[in-house]
Amino acid sequence: MNEIQVRDLLFEMFPPEADGDWDDVLRRAQGHSSSIRRLTLLVAVALLAVLAVGSALALTGRLGGLFHGTPVNDLTPRERFLLSEFDMNGKVELIAKRNSHAFYVIRRSDGRLCYSIGDVRKKLTPAQAEANTRFGGGGCIDPRIFPSKALPVLDFSFFSYRPGDAESRLAGLQGFAADPVARIGVIGRDNRIVFSVPVENNVYTAGKKGIAGARGIVALDKDAKVLWVQCMAGGRAPAAQFPSGGCGKYKNSPQPVVPSTAQPQKPVKPRGPVIVQRGSGDGTTVLVRGAKITADFGGVSSETHRLLATRGRITLGCFKLVTVGGKPYTTGAGASKPFTTVLQIRLFSPDSASVAPFDGCTATGAYGHTWNDAHGTHDAVEIPLTPRGRRFFAERAAARDIAWLARARVFHNIRYARQPLTTHEVARRLGRHVIPLGSPEATPPTGKLGIWLGEPRHIVLVERATTGRRLYLELRHGVKYRTNLLGLTQVL
Amino acid sequence: MAEIESLYRERFPDFVAVAASIVGERESAREVVQDAFASVVRSRRDFRREAPLEAWVWRAVINAARKKRRNYAREAQAHETAVAMNGSLPHRGEGLELASLVAVLPERQRLVLFLRYYADLDYRRIAQILGVRTGTVSASLHAAHNTLRQALSEVNE
Numbered sequence: 001m002n003e004i005q006v007r008d009l010l011f012e013m014f015p016p017e018a019d020g021d022w023d024d025v026l027r028r029a030q031g032h033s034s035s036i037r038r039l040t041l042l043v044a045v046a047l048l049a050v051l052a053v054g055s056a057l058a059l060t061g062r063l064g065g066l067f068h069g070t071p072v073n074d075l076t077p078r079e080r081f082l083l084s085e086f087d088m089n090g091k092v093e094l095i096a097k098r099n100s101h102a103f104y105v106i107r108r109s110d111g112r113l114c115y116s117i118g119d120v121r122k123k124l125t126p127a128q129a130e131a132n133t134r135f136g137g138g139g140c141i142d143p144r145i146f147p148s149k150a151l152p153v154l155d156f157s158f159f160s161y162r163p164g165d166a167e168s169r170l171a172g173l174q175g176f177a178a179d180p181v182a183r184i185g186v187i188g189r190d191n192r193i194v195f196s197v198p199v200e201n202n203v204y205t206a207g208k209k210g211i212a213g214a215r216g217i218v219a220l221d222k223d224a225k226v227l228w229v230q231c232m233a234g235g236r237a238p239a240a241q242f243p244s245g246g247c248g249k250y251k252n253s254p255q256p257v258v259p260s261t262a263q264p265q266k267p268v269k270p271r272g273p274v275i276v277q278r279g280s281g282d283g284t285t286v287l288v289r290g291a292k293i294t295a296d297f298g299g300v301s302s303e304t305h306r307l308l309a310t311r312g313r314i315t316l317g318c319f320k321l322v323t324v325g326g327k328p329y330t331t332g333a334g335a336s337k338p339f340t341t342v343l344q345i346r347l348f349s350p351d352s353a354s355v356a357p358f359d360g361c362t363a364t365g366a367y368g369h370t371w372n373d374a375h376g377t378h379d380a381v382e383i384p385l386t387p388r389g390r391r392f393f394a395e396r397a398a399a400r401d402i403a404w405l406a407r408a409r410v411f412h413n414i415r416y417a418r419q420p421l422t423t424h425e426v427a428r429r430l431g432r433h434v435i436p437l438g439s440p441e442a443t444p445p446t447g448k449l450g451i452w453l454g455e456p457r458h459i460v461l462v463e464r465a466t467t468g469r470r471l472y473l474e475l476r477h478g479v480k481y482r483t484n485l486l487g488l489t490q491v492l
Numbered sequence: 493m494a495e496i497e498s499l500y501r502e503r504f505p506d507f508v509a510v511a512a513s514i515v516g517e518r519e520s521a522r523e524v525v526q527d528a529f530a531s532v533v534r535s536r537r538d539f540r541r542e543a544p545l546e547a548w549v550w551r552a553v554i555n556a557a558r559k560k561r562r563n564y565a566r567e568a569q570a571h572e573t574a575v576a577m578n579g580s581l582p583h584r585g586e587g588l589e590l591a592s593l594v595a596v597l598p599e600r601q602r603l604v605l606f607l608r609y610y611a612d613l614d615y616r617r618i619a620q621i622l623g624v625r626t627g628t629v630s631a632s633l634h635a636a637h638n639t640l641r642q643a644l645s646e647v648n649e
Contacts, residue, residue, distance in 0.1 A: 006605065020525065
């Protein structure tokens, strides 16, 4: 690109402006004193607001000085990326390790604390090692809310329920607790504490122990005095397997009262002028202006219209492709809104991921996918905005075909089969879309999904995207062993 | 005062374009230029002639544009108007890609690009305006070229 091209480009971006208005400049130069008065008023209002926040803070009963651990300084690029995706960027500290769980606190620069619990796993397949991060579930909370006397426990427990079960099961009791909490108790079917675990280093976990019929948890101090109750059996339950009717004498603790001060928003710092992009695809045109997306669905087919409109709401979003640690990922944002022919959304995010330039935009309806269904593996509307975006859509469609089959119920008995199966037998069972491969290195023609089975319980699924790229998933003993689908599909 | 007015009349389109390269759209850029010149008129007696008047005025315009952009950022939403002015930006193809690439250049590189190729200022004057050394201007310009060239090859790969 030479100087002439650059000059032409700049003049194309900003054609020379008409002459200015010098009289207007002189008027503005004279009318300055009133704005100083307005500024003084603003300063006074801001001062009052600061005083109000200080008073409110004094009432919350915050417990400070907790949750300090060992700094974690060896985050991988992927882990940093994932933390930033969830707005959890900050200083990471390992608080404790218990029962193969690791407990982390992340201190964001805005003062918020984020908490995360991850698995400590050592023996990983290459695919698992690539996809794995030390952080599992997590979230951020205002330190005025937790840790506080009103909320001394941040519970990360989860329940499991499978069709046929008589009741749900507390499958993973774990979380963070403030210093006065010595044990976490579980309220059982008869509204009595049936199980408890100690709180050590401000964390608790029951490992893999499951507790059927759990109705809630309580925080107990060292004298077994109840400090706080969270009863999950409140109100009328939608089905018998979900607890209802309260927890007897264990009444829910009142919700923490949070001062209603507006949280300072971390401002978006644009790196330059707002970028405009236009694109079209699947009968839809999209106009992107910075973080504002306008989609016109006026040209969609009747089938696409049905998919988008049937359940009322659609999700419209745009993404950009990034490389993290040498691996491709997508980042971006979207919003769910009632379907209209022309739809406008504004993306908001404290980082630059949700402003143009994007690589593509998509719109999906409120419908689910199963492998090899009539909806295919593309979103209802896909609009590439760059060549990379176009390539991504093509490769994602092939990747989804493989990943959705690997997770499909029809494939479950094949993936975890105890008896040896033959490639031809399995391919026949899966229908005409799947063809048998002669070797694990073979590639099927575009539009077909290839499968190869070997011993012991070794399965390779392969598909060639329309871009020519060979995508594959290798399973050993039912576990994903090696793959190049990471970054293309979430379901794997 | 006459000197300031003369500069305004001669260079108005350049001031607006450079301000627009910072704030992102032309209407706000016009406002920025008007306000910056009003400020220059008010504080003209503070000008000590340590640098040329033009550099002093340019600096006022650039600072006003930066302040405007910070205000946008504080509103936590991107301003809706775009680099496409009066429909002049091509809607598809290479033109759009180039404009997008220029828009995401680091600010100093973008400013140097506009001051050099739009306002047609020499390296020494740009250095005076930005308060940097001439070598820094040269390096920034070189980096801007490289960034554009590299990004273009990625887009077109």
